[in-house]
Amino acid sequence: MTSAGRALTDDTIESLVLALGLAPPDRTAPSTTRSHLCTRREQRAILLLPSSIGRDRADGASRATGVRGCLVELSTIAGVSGAWRLASDALDTAPDHAFDDRAVLDTGDGQLLALLTARPTADTSEVVRTVLGSLIEAANAHILDGLSAFIATGTATAAAAQLHVHPQTLRYRLRRAQELTGRDPRSAWHRLALDTAIQLRQLG
Numbered sequence: 113m114t115s116a117g118r119a120l121t122d123d124t125i126e127s128l129v130l131a132l133g134l135a136p137p138d139r140t141a142p143s144t145t146r147s148h149l150c151t152r153r154e155q156r157a158i159l160l161l162p163s164s165i166g167r168d169r170a171d172g173a174s175r176a177t178g179v180r181g182c183l184v185e186l187s188t189i190a191g192v193s194g195a196w197r198l199a200s201d202a203l204d205t206a207p208d209h210a211f212d213d214r215a216v217l218d219t220g221d222g223q224l225l226a227l228l229t230a231r232p233t234a235d236t237s238e239v240v241r242t243v244l245g246s247l248i249e250a251a252n253a254h255i256l257d258g259l260s261a262f263i264a265t266g267t268a269t270a271a272a273a274q275l276h277v278h279p280q281t282l283r284y285r286l287r288r289a290q291e292l293t294g295r296d297p298r299s300a301w302h303r304l305a306l307d308t309a310i311q312l313r314q315l316g
Contacts, residue, residue, distance in 0.1 A: 124177055125150060125157045131173035132165060156203070158196060160186075167218050167294070174215035182217040197233065198222040205229050210301045218242070218294070224305050236312045243309035246292050255292070256310070258285030262297055263307045 134148050149160040161170070163185075170183050182199035186192065202222040210221060220242035226234040240248065247256045261271035262282065272282035286297060295302035 120152070120155050120157060120179070124179060125152070128157070128173055128177045128179060129159075131176045132161070132169065134161075156200060160192070167216055171214050171216040180211060180215050180217075182222055184219050184222060194233070198226060201226060201229070201231060207301070212301065213296065213299060220245075220295075220305060220309075224308060227308070237316065240309045240313045240316065243295070243305050244293065244313065247289060248313065252288075252292065255285045255288050258282050259289040259297060259306060260310050262286055263303060263310065 129148065129150065132148075148162065151158050157179075167183050170181065174181050180203065182202045184195040184199050186195055198219070199217075199222055202217050202225045205225050205228075206217060206221065210217060220239070223235065223239045223242050227236065227239055244256070246252055247259070257275060258271065258277075258281075261274045262268060265271045265274060268282045268286065269279050272279040275282065289306075290296050293306070295306055297303050297306055
């Protein structure tokens with residue numbers, strides 16, 4: 113987490129932890145009794161949160177406390193260092209419009225930014241996986257086709273004509289794509305992320 117334009121204080125971090133529904137950090141309590149871990153590195157706060165806290169909850173808490181963040185999911189504790197680098201780099205390089213509709217970026221944003229800034233850790237397969245999510249499953253191929261057509265043509269009407277479906281059918285597919293990815297293809301940043309992932313998948 114980072115606080116744009118001002119110093120990140122201990123009070124801000126404590127407010128964030130409270131907004132997340134977690135107890136404030138108690139440095140005297142045994143680590144086994146805490147539901148999270150929190151540390152600071154310069155003007156960044158690093159929080160290891162329970163898996164029950166998703167992006168929506170983290171986003172709401174971040175908005176309430178006026179901070180920005182990047183939430184990266186971990187499968188093992190060994191991935192903490194890589195997750196920190198991915199999140200920190202994302203917060204350093206994300207354009208302001210990446211935060212137009214949220215305060216917290218996700219792993220897909222981090223992977224995309226690593227690719228766009230030519231980080232040696234950039235992984236094209238991870239961009240596809242983390243941005244498109246379940247859209248790459250065979251059962252959702254029609255939704256991905258609708259999304260691809262919309263991005264290519266710029267309008268639901270033109271995309272529907274290209275796919276020979278009713279415009280309402282196409283709009284339904286776009287709504288489902290947004291539900292499944294958490295990305296609105298009408299937003300410039302999300303459209304870039306989706307288009308990049310789609311193109312990488314086609315090249316793969």
